[in-house]
Amino acid sequence: MLEVNDISLTFNEGTPDEKQALQDINLKLSKGDFVTVIGSNGAGKSTLMNIISGALLPDVGDVQINQKKVTMMPEYKRSQYIGRVFQDPMAGTSPTMTIEENLALAYSRDKKRSLRPGVNKKRRDFFKSALNSLHLGLEDRLSAKVGLLSGGERQALSLLMATFTNPDILLLDEHTAALDPSRAELITNLTREIVEETQLTTLMITHNMQQALDLGNRLIMMDKGQIILDIAGEEKLTLTIEKLLHEFQRIRGEQLGDDRAILG
Amino acid sequence: MFISIFGAIEAGVIYAIMALGVYLSFRVLDFPDLTVDGSFVTGAAVAAIAITHDVSTVLATMLALITGFIAGSVTGLLNTKGKINPLLSGILMMTALYSINLRIMGQSNIPLLNQSTVFTRLSDIWSGLGIDTTLNQGLSAIGASSLPRTWSILIVMLVVTLVIKFITDYYLKTEVGLALRAAGDNEKMIRSFSANTDHLKIMGLGLSNGLVALSGALYAQYVGFADLNMGVGMIVVGLASVIIGESIIGTKSIMRTTFAVILGAILYRIVIALALRSTFLDANDTKLITSVLVILALVIPKLISTHKESKRKRRKRIALQQRAKGEV
Ligand SMILES: Nc1ncnc2c1ncn2[C@@H]1O[C@H](COP(=O)(O)OP(=O)(O)OP(=O)(O)O)[C@@H](O)[C@H]1O
Ligand SMILES: [Mg+2]
Numbered sequence: 001m002l003e004v005n006d007i008s009l010t011f012n013e014g015t016p017d018e019k020q021a022l023q024d025i026n027l028k029l030s031k032g033d034f035v036t037v038i039g040s041n042g043a044g045k046s047t048l049m050n051i052i053s054g055a056l057l058p059d060v061g062d063v064q065i066n067q068k069k070v071t072m073m074p075e076y077k078r079s080q081y082i083g084r085v086f087q088d089p090m091a092g093t094s095p096t097m098t099i100e101e102n103l104a105l106a107y108s109r110d111k112k113r114s115l116r117p118g119v120n121k122k123r124r125d126f127f128k129s130a131l132n133s134l135h136l137g138l139e140d141r142l143s144a145k146v147g148l149l150s151g152g153e154r155q156a157l158s159l160l161m162a163t164f165t166n167p168d169i170l171l172l173d174e175h176t177a178a179l180d181p182s183r184a185e186l187i188t189n190l191t192r193e194i195v196e197e198t199q200l201t202t203l204m205i206t207h208n209m210q211q212a213l214d215l216g217n218r219l220i221m222m223d224k225g226q227i228i229l230d231i232a233g234e235e236k237l238t239l240t241i242e243k244l245l246h247e248f249q250r251i252r253g254e255q256l257g258d259d260r261a262i263l264g
Numbered sequence: 265m266f267i268s269i270f271g272a273i274e275a276g277v278i279y280a281i282m283a284l285g286v287y288l289s290f291r292v293l294d295f296p297d298l299t300v301d302g303s304f305v306t307g308a309a310v311a312a313i314a315i316t317h318d319v320s321t322v323l324a325t326m327l328a329l330i331t332g333f334i335a336g337s338v339t340g341l342l343n344t345k346g347k348i349n350p351l352l353s354g355i356l357m358m359t360a361l362y363s364i365n366l367r368i369m370g371q372s373n374i375p376l377l378n379q380s381t382v383f384t385r386l387s388d389i390w391s392g393l394g395i396d397t398t399l400n401q402g403l404s405a406i407g408a409s410s411l412p413r414t415w416s417i418l419i420v421m422l423v424v425t426l427v428i429k430f431i432t433d434y435y436l437k438t439e440v441g442l443a444l445r446a447a448g449d450n451e452k453m454i455r456s457f458s459a460n461t462d463h464l465k466i467m468g469l470g471l472s473n474g475l476v477a478l479s480g481a482l483y484a485q486y487v488g489f490a491d492l493n494m495g496v497g498m499i500v501v502g503l504a505s506v507i508i509g510e511s512i513i514g515t516k517s518i519m520r521t522t523f524a525v526i527l528g529a530i531l532y533r534i535v536i537a538l539a540l541r542s543t544f545l546d547a548n549d550t551k552l553i554t555s556v557l558v559i560l561a562l563v564i565p566k567l568i569s570t571h572k573e574s575k576r577k578r579r580k581r582i583a584l585q586q587r588a589k590g591e592v
Contacts, residue, residue: 053456076455076459076461077458077460078458079455082456084456091452094454097446101437101445104442105442108442108443108457109458110458113440113443114440115435115438115439116439117438118438119437161457162456
């Protein structure tokens with residue numbers, strides 16, 4: 001489904017600010033995989049996602065979606081295959097437009113945009129039933145401007161917009177990190193429900209280790225631009241935070257403890 | 265008095281098309297596009313040259329629209345492909361258009377007084393209909409002393425402007441139109457829903473300046489000449505219309521906002537006409553009046569809402585104090 005082959009990327013090469021963000025990353029996701037990604041600040045998690053989505057181009061290596069090379073495909077074209085939710089709840093929606101207009105924008109993701117109305121009776125019914133699955137009552141506020149919604153509501157809407165057209169790949173970059181604990185839990189549960197139901201191939205970055213353990217069928221840990229741990233299946237089910245910290249120390253020969261952020 | 269306001273409304277309805285263009289760039293795309301000062305004249309120049317070369321008046325006006333579209337697209341190209349910031353892209357294009365407009369016109373002023381224009385053609389057809397006599401009879405019945413020469417310009421331009429308004433309203437609700445609005449609102453987001461924001465912006469600026477040039481072409485035919493300098497400060501006039509209209513009518517929905525913009529353009533012309541009737545202001549002060557108008561339209565609504573807010577708070581405080589007294 002998704003293949004990342006020998007990807008490397010260095011920022012500001014040849015200057016004092018040179019920073020190797022990714023080193024020889026290889027990653028293969030099968031259809032329906034739900035992979036959680038953890039790692040300390042600056043490990044390269046977001047950079048990897050940006051390369052998959054096309055927001056950044058790698059120095060070397062390639063990206064394949066459905067056996068198709070997309071390494072150089074511009075971001076806007078590639079996004080017909082990829083649903084994304086960003087960390088900032090403001091980033092995934094258009095605040096001056098209504099809920100139904102935002103959904104119509106997302107609905108056109110994999111279609112050619114035409115001069116027909118973006119919202120019609122049939123679509124409105126479809127949007128309503130999709131919003132129903134969020135259990136937030138948004139289905140009764142179709143013509144409310146999205147700028148009026150709370151952060152949690154906006155993020156739930158973003159999640160729906162990213163997923164309801166069944167993209168080939170779903171990318172979530174700390175999409176619960178900017179929310180208070182109860183809202184974060186709401187979005188986490190919605191994520192679980194939606195991914196379970198739609199069987200989307202998902203890559204989710206989180207700083208919350210417990211979340212990374214609870215969700216998904218596979219977990220990878222990144223550090224200093226490399227994937228240092230990749231645990232799937234049975235082994236992932238029995239994984240605990242202690243085991244993860246222990247593994248990190250074994251591989252890196254140093255404590256992860258000084259980076260409190262990773263504990264979420 | 266009545267005649268000068270009547271004229272202001274006529275001109276306002278023609279300017280409203282330009283204001284709708286400014287609304288598209290300034291509000292919908294969030295792109296402060298200064299191309300307008302140039303493309304308004306481009307529209308006037310193309311129409312004037314075409315008309316003096318015996319092109320049919322309607323075709324000449326359409327040519328102006330297309331040329332304006334091209335000018336706006338170039339501004340869009342400069343911004344998106346050339347990565348030049350929006351303000352500078354517009355300034356560069358506006359400056360370039362000054363020379364281009366002179367090239368098109370060949371001289372700095374083209375009179376159209378003895379030419380047939382859309383409006384002379386119109387009044388030929390119109391005079392046979394007898395609408396003017398009816399309306400003017402109505403006016404004299406209510407005691408108007410001076411009567412307008414023809415109602416044709418006002419009525420037909422009102423229809424044309426409203427048709428453009430409804431097309432704009434419809435367009436902004438289509439799939440492409442929604443993407444265009446999103447490109448002005450949250451570019452990163454709409455790119456993640458597979459829309460090419462560069463193309464959207466280029467198209468949006470093209471449409472915007474197409475309307476501006478159309479307005480310029482009609483205005484030149486209305487006043488009977490095209491002049492190289494007739495576009496100076498046009499962007500501020502457009503902004504004045506948008507801002508005045510929005511602060512009076514509001515921005516609840518697209519349909520309402522586009523209506524506000526049209527009304528703003530008419531009001532703007534009326535205010536200018538009234539101001540120029542005063543003894544101490546003359547036509548050279550128009551630009552100053554325009555800027556003052558924009559400033560007032562920006563500042564007054566804010567003052568009003570702060571005042572309301574502080575009144576509300578004072579009321580609350582007093583109510584609280586009185587309740588406290590009552591309890592003692
Ligand atoms: N555009 C950029 N220019 C220069 N350096 C960058 C750029 N983007 C990221 N970096 C650097 O690359 C490294 C990896 O950054 P990245 O954002 O991928 O980390 P991350 O794992 O997502 O971290 P976090 O958990 O803090 O979000 C960091 O050291 C960062 O400073
Ligand atoms: Mg990150």
